[in-house]
Amino acid sequence: MAMTEALSMELVERIGGSVDKVGAEERAAALSKRSIKKDSKLWALDLAVRCIDLTTLEGQDTPGKVRQMASKAIRPDPGDPTIPSVAAVCVYPRLVSVAKEAVKGSSVKVASVATGFPSGQMAADLRVEEIRRAIADGADEIDNVISRGALLAGDEQAIFDEVVVAKEACGDVHLKVIIEAGELATYDRVRRASLIAMAAGADVIKTSTGKISPASTLPFCLVMAEAIRDFQHETGRKVGLKVAGGIRSSKDAIRYLVIVNETLGDDWLDPDMFRIGASSLLNDLLMQIHKQRTGIYADPDRYTQD
């Protein structure tokens, strides 16, 4: 019904709602105690691999580093063809063309951060220009940061407008909007920023840049998943979720999947709707998959460090 609804802040007001900190953290903690064993664990580990945005966002990044990471993204375990490729590689705009070339012929997509990542402190015209260039260089997905400063100053409309403009610049290219939950500080504002981003046209909302602490947390994931569920209920549109920053162990990845499963359901258990931005998580997943299949842990050096 509302698929064609004009983008507006009015939608944000209509969905509204607030978050009780104690209750939200309790619920996230309760879900993190789910015990995922045997076949269900193996299934989750495989899904987690498929949902990874393998990421390098450092000043040290070079074409060589990006090519190596892309190769790992395509074949995470060269010795085991049953391990799927990850969803995407995520790089700075300057390295998009290198990444694009490196993943050619595979299912792996190229995601580029943009709009003055990680702070978002960039003039409006430059923000758009950065998105355009990344897309021109071949980016399939844009990870866009919002101006948290504007939001904290109370200018919600500014955030809404900048996401609208970003989506326009993206066209069919997937737009992920990073709300940087850790800088918003309250769950109320995390929910609010999520709703604004979705109402303005985000395809995916994302917890964090990974550059500040706290990055992604289970309660952030829960609160954002609840916002996505409420948005879908109101508009019929399904928005994706990406958690990023500090997710290093299989155990953590499974906890995020449990929250997504029990808040959003089946449709989100898919790389099209859920992503995990991470760099070191992948090898732990490979190790746990091996353990789950054979009962023994392999030598960490069996897994390539790219």
Add this chain to the structure above:
Amino acid sequence: MAKWEYSPAPESTDVVDVKSSYDLFIGGTWVAPVSGQYMKTINPATEEVLSDIPVAGEQDVDEAVKAARAASKPWQRLDGSERAKYIFRIARVIQERAREIAVLESMNGGKPIKESRDIDVPLSAAHFFYYAGWADKLQYAFPGMKVKPLGVAAQVIPWNFPLLMLAWKIAPALATGNTVILKPAETTPLTALLFAEICQQIDLPPGVVNIITGAGETGAALVAHPDVNKVAFTGSTEVGRAIQKSIAGSGKRLSLELGGKAANIVFEDAAMDQAIEGVVNGIFFNQGHVCCAGSRLLIQESIAEAFVEKLKRRLGTLRLGDPLDKNTDIGAINSREQLDKIRRLVGIGEQEGAEMYQAPCDIPERGYWFPPTIFTGVSQSHRIAQEEIFGPVLSIMTFRTPEEAVEKANNTPYGLSAGVWTEKGSRILWMADHLKAGVVWANTFNRFDPSSPFGGFKESGFGREGGLHGLEPYVALTP
């Protein structure tokens, strides 16, 4: 079928050692019942017999009271700090044997292992720790008064929180220098018998704690025994009333913690997802076998439709099944008798014209189960809005103003607990002032702490358990 089915994750039962039959724990030793009678105790999730349990007759009760009386003087004379050591030891052993106790509690009572593991057992240990701390500080609890123990306490507890109710009863009694005879509920005696083992393990002086098992008649004989100084009972209002009658004029002190029909009151400005969780926890925690359960939901009319829709969706994610599975949210109903009662009252709710919704879930073939159930379109005059169902059944009503919410919430013979959900602090305080309930939770529900007193108004009973207030029912005060 769901994409991602969680594999079974059962807690192992290897840690528990259930004997094929038990004796009574009297005077620090195990004695066969003079009555010669035994009853079977089962696992309500499988209907499998776990053990034979003695049924204490009048003579057995008399032996137990004698043992408690004999132990009373030396126990009273013991310095408070020495009594505290015993109680601390009990607390520590409960922690050490936590897994064993939790598994046994879930096997015998049907509650999900995540609850016995995360709530019943740790809270029980916390109660003993807390009251151990009071044992040598009683003069500070009641400044200017001389504090004396009452003597021998007869304690009768229910089946919904077998170990936790035991802790609520025994911990303050021992701290204040009383000796006790405790009778666990007919259907859930096993953790109380394990507790008797713990008393032996920590070398508690013989007779200070006596555990006798049996059904209603055993309890009746115990509270009626002439040499008992104090009666403490948690259970139904009906039985509480009978006890009060039977001991009237005897000079025995009495505390009663009885039924409830608590209202969870949700205002339109509440944080909705957390309020949903609170409502779910309020009524489905321990299958609704909770005297302070939020069995009535009062919801502001402006958000009622959206809230109920969300609630129904949430019910669909509750996992009902094997209580020992670590992912189980809803366990088994405690007994056939209780299941019949729930079914009867739910049937009445349907006849009265309320609209029923049950979460879609697979019910195991064996054992006693009831799916999470909500009724909408309920009026104050419906029986399901008035009577305690003591099961996973929620009656939903609406209100328009805070005054109306208070009026409806208080319009019940009970007054044990209430919940208020709003983002407005001043409204919470106003509501707490006007609600006639022993406990009012704000933006949370079913939260317990040993330092916080718990107890009811009206037909929910009298006397407080927990906190400094929880000492008072076990002491005689003179200026």
